[in-house]
Amino acid sequence: MLSSVLAAFIGILGSGYCIIISALGLSHGPYCFTRLERNWMYPFTESSGGYLLEYNKWSACQEPHNIVQWNVTLFSILLVLGGIEFILCFIQIINGILGGVCGLCCSHEEILLLAVILITLECNMFYRCCRSESCNKTYRSFISIVLALLGVAFSAYSCIIFTLGLIQGPFCNSSHGWDYIFKDTAGGYLTDYLAWSRCTEPTNIVEWNTILLSILIALSGLQLIICSLKVVAELKRTLCGTYSVFVQAGIL
Template identity: 70%
Template sequence: MGLQKCGSCLSCLLILLALWCIAVNILLYFPNGKASYDVSNHTNYVWHFEEICFSGVMILVLAVLMILLEHDTFFQCCQSESCNKTYRSFISVVLALLGIAFSGYSVIISTLGLVQGPFCNTPAGWEYLFKDTSGGYLTNYTSWSRCTEPTNAVKWNIILFSVLMALSGLQVIICFLKAIAELKRILCGTYSVFIQPGII
């Protein structure tokens, strides 16, 4: 019962994190909280929709499926209750591993977006001013003033991509814990997919 409650809590937490990822990524579309900038004037990694798709919608779907698998009213895939629980745990492991892949990919995309820096207006025109700094601009605060538009574009980019990295990182950890919990049910539990009552 404890494992089941723990598993449900982890899945519910994934839903919250997925919703936060979607919300934060939407904020990236509006530098400095304004919608007056041209849609093309944004970091590539924002407009590829990776965060909304992978750490947002996909994690949301996986979390809902995991919660459904926790309920005893879920579809019975075989006659034995032990067999059925084992298969449900196995499916949960697969979903958790997919979650690790999706959220891990989002961590990479957020890191790349952070390293690349914002697309902003400079004395030379609109460009990725910090693209070739390999993230060195993050500590070179004096260079931020070269981005004249949008206002506070560098801070906006750094804060939101950092938040996305943290949220996606938490998703990776939670999915990993979920996979471990379900594997423990399969390997150390009292039920087995190989031995079913009444066969011998």
């Protein structure tokens, strides 16, 4: 249970951070070259997200092309994925805590209390499982494996996308116009710091792109490792009937 709750808690932290950053980015709007001011700025900062419903104002951003549509689509997808992951990890934490409590003190009072708290989270199923030790263990292991596999899928997808983005490089303005000028270097530009100056706009876009995607790759990789270990541990417990390779809370 300790490993299950810990992995889910880390997932909640990551998804919560993703939700907050995505919401702020969506509300703040993109950084673009405006038609009226003829300068690089955040033209929708003062609108508090109101620009999202005023499509006629999106044309205020002249460069990069379709940056508002791209910004809205990207952050909306991140919000949805972050929300789904947050809900799944939260359910996993509740499931882990419930299993631990039921295993230690499965009296009538505790069952009634847990049923009230989790009435919207399949309380009837949890109640039945708490009355049967074998059902309880099987159900918890199955839920843990499913949620861990979803974590593996999401984190692997994120890791691949972020890695491809890092290899391709940023979309920036150079002497040849707006393009992915490092897309043919197969990531070689990452060690060729002199080539970074080829991107003239936005300012320091190569550094920002490299740092951001590197952090996201590291976080996705960490989540992938944790979720993979969780899958292996639960499969070992289910198939072999032994304890998890993680330290159990009852042993401490």
